[in-house]
Amino acid sequence: MAHFLTPRLGVNIDHIATLRQLRGTAYPDLLSAAQIVENSGGEQITVHLREDRRHIQDADVKLLRKELKIPLNLEMAATDEMVRIACQVKPNWSCLVPEKRQELTTEGGLDLKKNFKNLKKAIPWLQKAGVRVSLFVEPSLEAVRLSHELGADAVELHTGRFCKSTSAFELKRIREASLEAKKLGLHAHAGHGLDYENIRFLSSLHLVEEYNIGHSIVCRAVLVGLERAVREMISSMLSP
Numbered sequence: 445m446a447h448f449l450t451p452r453l454g455v456n457i458d459h460i461a462t463l464r465q466l467r468g469t470a471y472p473d474l475l476s477a478a479q480i481v482e483n484s485g486g487e488q489i490t491v492h493l494r495e496d497r498r499h500i501q502d503a504d505v506k507l508l509r510k511e512l513k514i515p516l517n518l519e520m521a522a523t524d525e526m527v528r529i530a531c532q533v534k535p536n537w538s539c540l541v542p543e544k545r546q547e548l549t550t551e552g553g554l555d556l557k558k559n560f561k562n563l564k565k566a567i568p569w570l571q572k573a574g575v576r577v578s579l580f581v582e583p584s585l586e587a588v589r590l591s592h593e594l595g596a597d598a599v600e601l602h603t604g605r606f607c608k609s610t611s612a613f614e615l616k617r618i619r620e621a622s623l624e625a626k627k628l629g630l631h632a633h634a635g636h637g638l639d640y641e642n643i644r645f646l647s648s649l650h651l652v653e654e655y656n657i658g659h660s661i662v663c664r665a666v667l668v669g670l671e672r673a674v675r676e677m678i679s680s681m682l683s684p
């Protein structure tokens with residue numbers, strides 16, 4: 445009988461913090477959101493501490509680390525500042541990503557060749573602190589092989605191009621990159637742009653161990669939660 449891998453869902457809650465930062469309110473409470481994920485079958489919380497702190501704040505990362513029962517995956521640029529924070533807070537995983545200030549979201553995988561020296565320094569530093577490291581890369585054989593050479597524990601395959609086209613060509617790239625990761629002993633994770641439809645194609649490969657998904661889940665939560673939110677406000681209005 446074929447043995448199929450059951451993938452884990454990591455939920456990226458950055459955009460819950462985006463809503464909070466938009467008005468500088470105390471709500472929505474990030475820890476409560478993370479606990480809802482935890483109680484609904486999510487197996488990991490993912491947050492991106494950006495250099496400009498546009499959504500997640502340093503205190504959020506510390507609180508999540510202290511209170512969560514499920515693993516915390518901290519997405520971050522491989523800068524000295526971020527590596528220092530990660531070594532202090534010790535998330536279960538650090539996912540190293542490229543970061544540009546002007547971008548709306550992480551627009552491509554890491555350029556491993558260009559950043560080789562810096563990554564070669566940052567990865568063992570994190571690992572010595574007990575933090576496992578994944579590298580957010582384009583789904584190419586070269587990127588997977590370089591990630592292995594750099595000593596990463598996992599690759600997170602950037603699914604952005606696949607999500608835009610859902611083409612057989614892009615799906616094949618992810619399949620081959622996942623197989624190569626497996627062959628080299630690296631964990632294969634994936635994320636970016638995944639939604640309730642395109643995830644079906646990817647999970648039919650049975651090769652990716654973990655998906656990190658944010659935007660589509662937070663958007664769906666707004667729709668499925670709106671009716672209750674309106675009813676609760678009417679109830680507050682009518683019972684002063």
Ligand code: PXP
Pocket residue numbers: 456458492519539541549550580600634635636637638656657658659660
């Ligand atoms: N994985 C990584 C490394 C990311 O940078 C992001 C976006 O922050 C995601 C997953 C989640 O992407 P999305 O919000 O499009 O689901």
